[in-house]
Amino acid sequence: MKRALVTGANQGIGLAIAKGLVEKGHEVLIGSRDLAAGKKAARQIGATALELDVADPASITRAVTQAGLVDVLINNAGILGAGRLLDDPQDFAVSMAVMVHGPYLLMHHLTPHMVAQGYGRVVNVSSGWGAFSDGVAGPVAYGVAKAALNALTVAAARTLPNTVKVNAMCPGWVRTRMGGMGASRSPEEGADTAIWLATLPDAGPTGGFFRDRKPIDW
Ligand code: NDP
Numbered sequence: 001m002k003r004a005l006v007t008g009a010n011q012g013i014g015l016a017i018a019k020g021l022v023e024k025g026h027e028v029l030i031g032s033r034d035l036a037a038g039k040k041a042a043r044q045i046g047a048t049a050l051e052l053d054v055a056d057p058a059s060i061t062r063a064v065t066q067a068g069l070v071d072v073l074i075n076n077a078g079i080l081g082a083g084r085l086l087d088d089p090q091d092f093a094v095s096m097a098v099m100v101h102g103p104y105l106l107m108h109h110l111t112p113h114m115v116a117q118g119y120g121r122v123v124n125v126s127s128g129w130g131a132f133s134d135g136v137a138g139p140v141a142y143g144v145a146k147a148a149l150n151a152l153t154v155a156a157a158r159t160l161p162n163t164v165k166v167n168a169m170c171p172g173w174v175r176t177r178m179g180g181m182g183a184s185r186s187p188e189e190g191a192d193t194a195i196w197l198a199t200l201p202d203a204g205p206t207g208g209f210f211r212d213r214k215p216i217d218w
Contacts, residue, residue, distance in 0.1 A: 007031040008077025010041040012176035016191035019045040054102030064109040075103035076125040081140045095141035100148045120164035123197045128170045133217035157207030165206040169193045
């Protein structure tokens with residue numbers, strides 16, 4: 001049985017990814033900065049809650065110790081701040097902490113076991129707004145952080161052996177707190193490509209960027 005950690009999984013796309021992985025027979029840890037919310041979500045889907053604030057390196061250290069060995073890491077936690085890019089240093093710092101530094105530290109802690117056992121899957125939940133081909137869109141630090149997460153995906157995939165696959169994906173516009181209720185996709189639809197990447201066969205891709213299970217431009 002594979003053991004998966006999904007960050008920011010107490011609601012939204014992360015919860016749908018966690019549910020999909022439970023249904024595929026994984027043992028799933030729901031990372032949540034609010035443990036009560038994590039426990040409530042975990043109960044709904046047959047997972048286990050793990051207190052994890054990805055913006056806090058000490059919380060990451062505590063969580064990885066508690067989590068033990070992990071075969072599949074989904075860096076899903078994200079925030080979409082307010083205010084304009086160059087006017088809001090705090091939003092920039094938090095965006096980079098949640099969507100770049102946190103994923104980096106989790107990969108730092110968790111990939112050595114994946115390398116040693118010859119199996120690992122890392123999925124970075126990114127966004128089309130992080131694509132240079134789309135102009136690093138979005139009014140705030142979000143697009144810059146997602147572009148950096150994409151760069152981290154490419155560089156980590158190059159650094160790791162092919163047995164540990166690292167891919168980024170865009171869920172599309174999804175009905176969650178972040179996406180709003182007018183969005184075109186359900187959380188399950190948004191989660192599909194991440195679940196696919198999390199369960200890739202040995203011959204599957206690494207170092208790619210995907211939407212709807214198809215490669216998209218960086
Ligand atoms: P939600 O706002 O519904 O959920 C975000 C999740 O991230 C929540 O569980 C939230 O926890 C968690 N989170 C935020 N900051 C932290 C932190 N410091 N530590 C741990 N968890 C944290 O958003 P979505 O489900 O829509 O977003 C999931 C991912 O999908 C994000 O990376 C987002 O950028 C990406 N995405 C979403 C799109 C959309 O249309 N919805 C489009 C493109 C990409 P809490 O409940 O405590 O706030």
